[in-house]
Amino acid sequence: MSDTAVAPPKAKQNFRGNGGVRGWFGRQPTWVRAIVTLVALGLAILLPYAGDVPLIGPQIVTQGIDWPSSLFNMSYYVLLALGLNVVVGYAGLLDLGYVGFFAIGAYGTALLTSRDSLLYAHSGWSWLAAAPVALAITMAAGLILGWPTLRLRGDYLAIVTLGFAEIIRIVATSTPNFLRGDRGFTNIPHPPGQGADGKPIFGVTDATPYFWLGLAVIVVVILGVRNLDRSRVGRSWLAIREDEEAAEIMGVRTTRFKLWAFAIGAFIGGLGGVLFAGEQGFINSQTFVLQFSILVLAGVVMGGSGNMAGAILGGALISYIPDRLRGISDPFFHTDLYEYRFAIFGVVIIVIMVLRPQGLIPSRRRAMELKDREKEVAPL
Amino acid sequence: MSEPHIETPEELDRSDARPVDEPAPTGGSSPSSSATGDPDLLLEVDHVTLRFGGVVALNDVSFSLRRGEIFGLIGPNGAGKTTCFNAMTGVYQPTSGAIRFQGESLVGKKKHEITRGGIARTFQNVRLFPEMTALENVMVGADAHHKTSVLSALFRLPRFWREEKSGRERSMELLRFVGIAHRAGDVSRNLSYGEQRRLEIARALATDPTLLCLDEPAAGFNPAEKVDLLALIRRIRDTGVTVLLIEHDMRLVMGVTDRIVVLEFGKKIAEGTPAEVRDNPAVIAAYLGVPTDAA
Numbered sequence: 001m002s003d004t005a006v007a008p009p010k011a012k013q014n015f016r017g018n019g020g021v022r023g024w025f026g027r028q029p030t031w032v033r034a035i036v037t038l039v040a041l042g043l044a045i046l047l048p049y050a051g052d053v054p055l056i057g058p059q060i061v062t063q064g065i066d067w068p069s070s071l072f073n074m075s076y077y078v079l080l081a082l083g084l085n086v087v088v089g090y091a092g093l094l095d096l097g098y099v100g101f102f103a104i105g106a107y108g109t110a111l112l113t114s115r116d117s118l119l120y121a122h123s124g125w126s127w128l129a130a131a132p133v134a135l136a137i138t139m140a141a142g143l144i145l146g147w148p149t150l151r152l153r154g155d156y157l158a159i160v161t162l163g164f165a166e167i168i169r170i171v172a173t174s175t176p177n178f179l180r181g182d183r184g185f186t187n188i189p190h191p192p193g194q195g196a197d198g199k200p201i202f203g204v205t206d207a208t209p210y211f212w213l214g215l216a217v218i219v220v221v222i223l224g225v226r227n228l229d230r231s232r233v234g235r236s237w238l239a240i241r242e243d244e245e246a247a248e249i250m251g252v253r254t255t256r257f258k259l260w261a262f263a264i265g266a267f268i269g270g271l272g273g274v275l276f277a278g279e280q281g282f283i284n285s286q287t288f289v290l291q292f293s294i295l296v297l298a299g300v301v302m303g304g305s306g307n308m309a310g311a312i313l314g315g316a317l318i319s320y321i322p323d324r325l326r327g328i329s330d331p332f333f334h335t336d337l338y339e340y341r342f343a344i345f346g347v348v349i350i351v352i353m354v355l356r357p358q359g360l361i362p363s364r365r366r367a368m369e370l371k372d373r374e375k376e377v378a379p380l
Numbered sequence: 381m382s383e384p385h386i387e388t389p390e391e392l393d394r395s396d397a398r399p400v401d402e403p404a405p406t407g408g409s410s411p412s413s414s415a416t417g418d419p420d421l422l423l424e425v426d427h428v429t430l431r432f433g434g435v436v437a438l439n440d441v442s443f444s445l446r447r448g449e450i451f452g453l454i455g456p457n458g459a460g461k462t463t464c465f466n467a468m469t470g471v472y473q474p475t476s477g478a479i480r481f482q483g484e485s486l487v488g489k490k491k492h493e494i495t496r497g498g499i500a501r502t503f504q505n506v507r508l509f510p511e512m513t514a515l516e517n518v519m520v521g522a523d524a525h526h527k528t529s530v531l532s533a534l535f536r537l538p539r540f541w542r543e544e545k546s547g548r549e550r551s552m553e554l555l556r557f558v559g560i561a562h563r564a565g566d567v568s569r570n571l572s573y574g575e576q577r578r579l580e581i582a583r584a585l586a587t588d589p590t591l592l593c594l595d596e597p598a599a600g601f602n603p604a605e606k607v608d609l610l611a612l613i614r615r616i617r618d619t620g621v622t623v624l625l626i627e628h629d630m631r632l633v634m635g636v637t638d639r640i641v642v643l644e645f646g647k648k649i650a651e652g653t654p655a656e657v658r659d660n661p662a663v664i665a666a667y668l669g670v671p672t673d674a675a
Contacts (some may be wrong), residue, residue, distance in 0.1 A: 231533035246507040251495035251524025
């Protein structure tokens with residue numbers, strides 16, 4: 001964002017993609033980049049078995065929560081961070097109520113599938129059938145919220161989105177028959193599929209398949225967002241973020257593209273909610289508290305707003321750090337460190353913001369494109 | 381993609397030959413009397429008044445631009461030049477009066493609609509997208525007439541490839557036109573001041589304008605750079621684009637424009653060819669602060 005303008009010369013050099021891992025990565029030919037990407041993906045797929053790696057493994061895996069469940073948690077947090085990154089990082093719209101879309105995705109799934117739902121007599125669908133409908137509802141919610149509010153700027157938009165998420169939660173709490181408050185929805189079906197032994201792939205004992213499902217969705221989302229980013233749409237978002245009025249005077253339909261950013265963000269948030277409902281089998285209004293939005297936003301900013309690698313890292317960390325703290329007791333009072341998660345988390349965020357104010361992996365989208373462009377421009 | 385702004389001399393001749401209801405207005409005539417059907421008439425500012433609370437920024441200003449000319453809008457600081465610009469590009473809405481572009485009213489139109497309709501502009505204080513490369517800045521301008529939206533971009537449909545390719549080629553061509561092709565891959569924040577000014581012109585040209593409005597393009601330029609800029613403005617006109625120039629530097633304005641309107645305190649005080657304006661006592665008074673009777 002704008003604070004890059006005052007970045008010291010050293011950071012500027014990084015910006016050009018000369019140093020560091022990403023600078024190296026950007027200079028490699030396509031096939032090297034493809035191999036590196038595939039290896040990274042392969043390692044991600046093998047993550048559930050990280051505990052088997054000698055020495056390092058036991059340090060990485062969580063103790064108070066089984067490791068595959070923790071990985072699944074990370075996967076939907078990463079999804080949310082990716083979605084919020086489109087809204088906040090690309091289009092520059094401060095959305096403080098992102099959990100609202102996560103909630104709509106989850107509630108949409110629950111309403112269409114759970115036996116507790118008022119609609120059960122009419123629907124009672126499978127998870128897979130409910131997912132697209134829930135996503136369509138989420139996207140529509142994004143458009144309905146965005147249409148009147150995107151004319152607002154900065155702080156006002158933040159307040160309205162904050163209110164939106166709270167409205168969803170309060171409606172859920174106060175409609176005992178429709179969204180069922182604290183009692184919530186039980187028996188939300190799991191994703192379909194049977195293994196060779198006739199047992200369902202997506203069971204209740206092992207979360208590994210859910211993690212892989214989440215990972216697959218993340219890969220698809222990354223490819224989609226990347227395609228958008230490197231197109232007229234991404235340019236319009238960036239132009240809006242940098243100077244909205246100048247963008248409009250250059251012919252960018254600002255309202256339309258901001259609305260798209262909102263709808264796409266909502267869609268990805270809804271995906272997270274649909275996956276979450278499918279894994280947990282149970283949701284209630286306690287899940288969708290305000291802290292959740294703030295946490296995801298903290299993840300995006302911590303990782304590096306406007307940069308997908310940063311959002312992924314940030315999203316994974318906001319889920320991993322608290323999970324890793326579970327089951328470790330502090331030496332004085334012997335309480336679970338998990339109870340101190342927000343305190344510890346706060347310290348971590350402060351440290352990161354002091355050391356790397358632009359996030360762990362700051363947006364250097366430009367740096368990589370620069371390399372591509374230089375090649376094209378050189379023959380002139 | 382159609383490129384309406386590049387008009388060959390033949391086309392211009394043809395438009396001249398078209399029958400008109402009234403004879404084309406000669407220099408200095410009142411625009412309100414001219415026919416809207418006149419094909420030569422590009423932009424009409426018709427008795428425009430613009431008030432901000434009690435401040436009258438523009439007071440009953442009228443003038444008109446003809447196709448293919450370089451038109452100067454000059455006046456001392458605070459005369460309302462940029463306000464006039466902003467009214468034309470949709471940033472402000474006039475309190476009263478009308479602005480017509482190619483016979484169509486601009487009042488109430490959105491900024492991006494006006495741009496796509498054929499009016500492009502640069503800014504007095506350079507307003508590029510600082511984190512984008514020079515090429516990308518220009519491509520944002522080229523995107524104004526593109527139709528690639530989320531679905532085409534997401535699934536990389538043929539339209540995406542076609543428009544991305546043509547947009548990139550056109551943008552490179554414009555960077556070469558303004559003479560900064562070698563900086564195409566550089567982030568625009570890192571460009572020199574002069575290069576940034578040129579980049580703004582390229583970005584505006586990328587929207588395929590019929591009318592290009594330059595807001596003090598020579599501000600902060602040294603004499604050599606000003607000479608280059610003059611040549612660039614002439615070359616832009618030679619491609620068929622009408623140019624509206626706001627400028628402080630009288631020598632630059634006198635050297636390049638075909639006609640000039642002088643504003644002072646939001647009022648039009650003179651209109652005519654550079655030579656006519658230069659000798660106008662009111663203009664001399666406005667610029668030098670001499671009472672009219674002493675001039």
